[in-house]
Amino acid sequence: MRKMINSNATEVALIGVLLLIGIFLSLSTDRFLTLGNVFDLLNTSAVNIIFAVGLLVVLIAGGIDISFAVAASVVQYITALALGAIGGGNWAIGLIIAGSVGILFGAFNAFFIHYFRIISIVVTIATFNIYFGMLMFLTGGVSIYDLPDWLVTPVILFEHQAANGSWSEITLPSLIMVGCVLATWLLITRTTTGRQIIAFGDNPEGARRFGINIAAMQFIAFGWLGLMSGIAGLVQAHYVQEVVPNALYGRELDVLAAVVLGGARLGGGRGTVLGCVLGVLLISVTQNGLNLLGVSPYAFKMIIGAIILAAITLSNTGLERLLPVFANKGEAK
């Protein structure tokens, strides 16, 4: 048991904190622990979780990407226009278009990172500006409200009416999210490709000497994030029933913080899908709780920033160094 806790310390800690917050909120508000609120949380977190598992793969491969959220906005536009051009389409066609365009954006980043040996943060800062600038310039900041009917109609997978007559529902975004989470989990834990990505992120020179195809690793990692952000873009458009050019602007840092909170290491090699999902959930639950407690929305960002800082300090330092009582005899070197 102790061994399991040690090797999954981040996940265990996150579950613990989530439970604490959950218990506190259930006792202090009467809305938190209702089916409706839990389903709401799931539906609203879906887009961020899809982004997060995509970003996780890039972080594991030792890269970083801050362009994926605005890339998703571009994907929304292109997909909406393409669907209009072919006269409507359906969910399958929409996902294929959004996913493929997303992969192209990811591959564009990977191309510069691999062939010109530019570090990923620099490349993606540049593409972040290119994508967003291009989008605002070409659209003139105009939103699209005229989306196909199938895209703006909520798809209810499960519903339940409470005694007081209010409905709670699980909608399509949650299902797509679960699919993306499972697919990412399969990729990084169950396929040789995924393990090679981890090895590459962990020790690039070692991976090279063992004949791992480095170019393939970069393209797969960034392509996977592209795929996920394309899907997330479509799901977000579906959820809000419109395409707004700056709707996802700034989302990249929220997602990045959540993934790092979930134990992924900037620098590569470390990170789990479970931790990543828990990281996003912890932030959503906190936000939801602050909402229910009637805290001013202006305070949200501040509180969430403080939580991230505290969590990352703890996971980097370990309790025994913050609380010298538990410290080993002698000093660490």
Add this chain to the structure above:
Amino acid sequence: MSADASLNVSGPAPVLSLRNISKTFGGVKALDKVDFEVLPGEVHCLAGENGSGKSTLIKIITGVYQPEPGAEIIYDGRTYTQMSPVIAQAEGIQVIWQDLALFPEMTVAENIAFQSVLGRRPRLVSYSKMRKIALEALSRLGVEMDVDKPLRDFPIAQRQIVAIARALTGEAKLVFMDEPTASLTQSETDYLLDIVRMLSDAGVAVVFVSHRLAEVLEISHRLTVLRDGKLEGVYPTTDLTQSRITELMTGKSFDNVVRATPKPDVKPVIELRNLSRAGEFSDISFTVGQGETVGITGLLGAGRTELAETLFGMRKPSSGEIVLDGASVKFSNNREAIDAGVAYLSEDRLSLGLLQPQSIADNLVIASLDGIRDGVFLSERRKNEVVSEWCRDLGVKIGLPEDAISTLSGGNQQKVAIAKWLATNPKLLILDAPTVGVDVGARKGIFDIVAKLAESGLAIILISDEVPEVYFNADRVLHMVNGRAAGWFSPNECTLQEIEAAVYA
């Protein structure tokens, strides 16, 4: 030249035979028409100073580099004009790289069974198969390890074992070990050498590259010496001594002589009175006088480095007293120790002692910036004066002072590290494992400097786990065991073997 060329005629066919291997990098001949041969099941040592072409040769055999035309590689009865990493691995040539090339975030099982994760086509990973491969490889080595734990949880010696186990997962016929003992303690090294013998008994040929000549003599059957990219010769190790190998590698002869001289009435520089630090060392008392060199040896974990760091103000003693120049001192950090005249050359030169990407000049003056100040700002002119002065005094061979320190050989880097501390004008110089990663030829240069410094009146504490280094270069030798002073030796009055017997007992 080749001492045993005639012996091979009737012997078994070599598993690997290289003819006429040349390789040029940017006009410099790294290898010049080198021949190299390994017999099945043989432990063969490849010796040579840094830059003699050992690594280039290994990289050609494993397909990382391609040789120049005219080369011939005969491996396992087949002739190749060149190798590729894929062919080499598939045909049972394995390398344990000096930096191990392991994946710390992955489990032990994955690290060992890595080749099975390497399928050219993507496929599903079988963790049970990887565990099986890993456990099998470890049991061949007679080792038990928790294969499900990430590698980062294990110390370097265990990681070395993992690297070896990985090399054994394929049908290895020929294993290269590049400096496998560089970061191991004596008992870990002994264990590794046992493994090498076991491989050899099982018919696997092992090519061993090591700076530690004692090991070379202990383990190898034959020795190929490279010097400046050329084959110097092939010798059976039975007829060789350490000093003979050094001679072959460097082309110069070194006679080790005991440098210890009695120094009866020297003025004490530092005095330790019952110095202890809980859990690390206890009750250590000795005096080092002006011009005296005191050697400290003992196995890893004996508390040598901890003691040195305490004298240098990086750790605080829990009891006892340090008297420096007649006054009791209590350092609260190493800045105070430096100011009081204590200099400490760290055992880990690569990561702690020198700032690798920075220039030679900047590294040299980093601990003595006050000395090159001109008013508020640092003076570039004074810096250059200081640098050229030290490089001349210590015989450091450098290109430009602006070159990165990483462009220097290990020996010259170490001299810069010593110069860095001498520039602080110390009274006491503590040298912790000063020859790690330094060529045999350059080692002598370092000890020459140490002797000269002692002559000029510096008090020196020389810490090393290689007993000959303290035996030949110190006036008195302290043997530490588990943090205690186990005994004192005078090199003038005892033999090297007596100290070694005590240390490795």
